[in-house]
Amino acid sequence: MSLARSLAAGAALAVAFHAAQLAALVVRFEALPNFVTLHDWPGNVARILRATPALADVPAIAAEEWLLEIGFFNTSYGKGITEWSLAVLPAKLALATLAGALLAAAAGRLRALPPGACRRTGVAAAGAGTALTALTGVTVSWVACCAAPSWVVGLAVLGMGVGTAFALLPWGPWLTMAGFALLAAGVLLPAWAAQRGRG
DSSP: OOHHHHHHHHHHHHHHHHHHHHHHHHHHHTOOOOEEEEOOHHHHHHHHHHHOSOGGGHHHHHTTOOSEEEEEEETTSTTOEEEEEEEEOHHHHHHHHHHHHHHHHHHHHHHHSOSSHHHHHHHHHHHHHHHHHHHHTOOEEEGGGTTOOBHHHHHHHTTOOHHHHHHTGGGHHHHHHHHHHHHHHHHHHHHHHHHHTOO
């Protein structure tokens, strides 16, 4: 599969991934979203560039900036509160696109391998990598979890205890890196198998 086709497939999978998160929130909370907010992402990033003394800190701060928020605003409590939402962060969208592109490339290459141990190993690596990058790429917020969009909030929404979910938060970057390493293995394994003449 060409690079352009892999990236196009990755972008489509990233959009589908965000749509699936929104659908999961609607099913979980039994309410359709009632607001959409478009944030000034370029302006916010420009302000971060101007206001951050150490340029080395800019990428980490800018990565947390939102482009879009879709959620449910509950007016039952005083002036109202955002009960749940899906945040679209360009940095996370880019990672989801990259993960989707690697998955598409791995699928194309693994399909060309004859059935055998290498193909099964590649499929397992790509599948596990997809699961890890998807898990840590979740950007949902819930008022019960301080309304912070995070992958661990996704775990809490699915039923894990809030304390247990937030205890896993420091592992996020490591799980993401492991996921991308496994996806890369799914892409590279067919080339290795072809070199070795294995199926």
